[in-house]
Amino acid sequence: xxxxxxxFALQGKSAFVTGGAQGIGKSVALGMAQCGMNVAIxxxxxxxxxxxxxxxxxxxxxxxxxxxxxxxxxxxDAMIAPIVGAFGRLDVAFNNAGIANNAPSESxxxxxxxxxxxxxxxxxxxxxxxxGRQMIAQGGGGSIVNTxxxxxxxxxxxxxxxxxxxSKAGVIQLxxxxxxxxxxxxxxxxxxxxxxxxxxxxxxxREDWRRSWLEQSVTPVMGTPENLVGGVLYLAxxxxxxxxxxxxVMDGGFTVV
Ligand code: NAD
Numbered sequence: 707x708x709x710x711x712x713x714f715a716l717q718g719k720s721a722f723v724t725g726g727a728q729g730i731g732k733s734v735a736l737g738m739a740q741c742g743m744n745v746a747i748x749x750x751x752x753x754x755x756x757x758x759x760x761x762x763x764x765x766x767x768x769x770x771x772x773x774x775x776x777x778x779x780x781x782x783d784a785m786i787a788p789i790v791g792a793f794g795r796l797d798v799a800f801n802n803a804g805i806a807n808n809a810p811s812e813s814x815x816x817x818x819x820x821x822x823x824x825x826x827x828x829x830x831x832x833x834x835x836x837x838g839r840q841m842i843a844q845g846g847g848g849s850i851v852n853t854x855x856x857x858x859x860x861x862x863x864x865x866x867x868x869x870x871x872x873s874k875a876g877v878i879q880l881x882x883x884x885x886x887x888x889x890x891x892x893x894x895x896x897x898x899x900x901x902x903x904x905x906x907x908x909x910x911x912r913e914d915w916r917r918s919w920l921e922q923s924v925t926p927v928m929g930t931p932e933n934l935v936g937g938v939l940y941l942a943x944x945x946x947x948x949x950x951x952x953x954x955v956m957d958g959g960f961t962v963v
Contacts (some may be wrong), residue, residue: 707750717742720768720793721942722785724833725803727754729905730853732761733931734800734938739765741939744793746770748833749787749803759790768793774830782836795844798867798942799837801830802853804873806907808865808915817870826873831880834895838888846891849942852881854897856957863922865915874899878953885951894950896941901957904928925958 707715721738725731727749735745739762745946747762749755752773762769770792774781789796792823807818830852841848857867858874878897885895902908902919907917908928911919940946955961 714939714953715946716798716943718744718912719797719942720744720746720789720795721798721800722746722772722789722833722837723749723797723800723802723962724748724829726800726851727751727758727838728771729907730803730900730903730931730934730959731800732758734802734935735762736765737932737935737939738762738798738942739767739769740790742767743798744768744770746772746785746792748772748774748776748790750775765868774800779832782832786836786840790840796837796840797848799834799848799850800853800938800942801833801837801850803829803833804853804855806867806870806905808867808870808911810866811868814869815867822869823873823876825878826870827880830877831879834880838884838891838893841893842888842891846893847895849890849946850893850895851938851941852877852883852895852897854878854881854899856865856893856899856901856955856961858953859961860956864918865912868938879948881953889950894946896932896946896949896951897953898937898941899953899955899957900929900934901955901960902928903934904930923958923960927958929956929958 726747754770759769759771
């Protein structure tokens with residue numbers, strides 16, 4: 707195996723992916739499986755999580771489907787035992803489950819506003835904490851990748867999404883904080899900031915909003931979940947051994963201008 711092959715090697719490592727039942731999480735889970743990683747799919751949607759786990763298994767690796775709510779500390783505290791039971795250890799965590807809400811701030815129901823913060827920020831904290839505890843208990847090492855968004859960096863127009871933007875900006879600073887806390891344990895913590903990606907989340911967007919987004923982008927097409935897989939695998943691998951607390955923007959250049 708060459709030096710570079712060794713750096714990229716993920717064969718035999720174990721991961722969990724939250725929001726892994728569909729969209730970005732599912733594509734990354736399948737990418738991990740193609741690299742020989744065992745993958746636990748974590749999602750609210752039990753049936754889709756099981757279907758995704760079945761697809762992961764087809765790559766010849768071990769898979770697990772866990773149906774749970776990332777906003778529940780009870781659920782996230784309990785999720786590591788079955789993963790370690792099935793795979794033996796945890797090397798990589800992709801904290802990716804998220805929701806959006808595009809209601810105006812002056813009229814959005816507060817519980818809906820708070821739910822976005824709960825899933826996108828509190829959920830990332832709880833599943834990252836569960837991963838970090840296990841990695842520390844194993845003796846250290848490991849890679850945690852959190853999903854932020856280009857909406858952490860800019861206020862995307864024209865749709866109003868104050869909770870979403872705030873939650874994603876929070877993910878970036880949470881990522882840096884955990885990177886600093888867990889560096890002594892050899893655990894790297896990074897985030898990704900995707901641009902406008904074709905998934906169920908963006909599938910129901912108002913047509914005028916969609917057009918406006920594409921007109922604002924220097925790359926006037928939607929990205930695909932597959933466009934993000936290499937970036938997450940890079941951060942998961944030893945290629946990124948000297949990278950922690952960083953945010954990898956993959957937005958077709960949207961936030962450059
Ligand atoms: P998606 O809606 O296709 O998938 C999200 C998944 O998360 C779903 O399977 C859903 O069941 C799961 N989920 C939601 N709440 C959960 C909870 N409380 N507990 C467990 N699972 C839960 O969305 P996607 O586009 O694949 O988005 C994935 C991540 O990427 C999100 O964090 C999103 O904010 C982020 N993101 C998406 C885009 C985009 O354009 N699609 C852009 C930037 C960032």
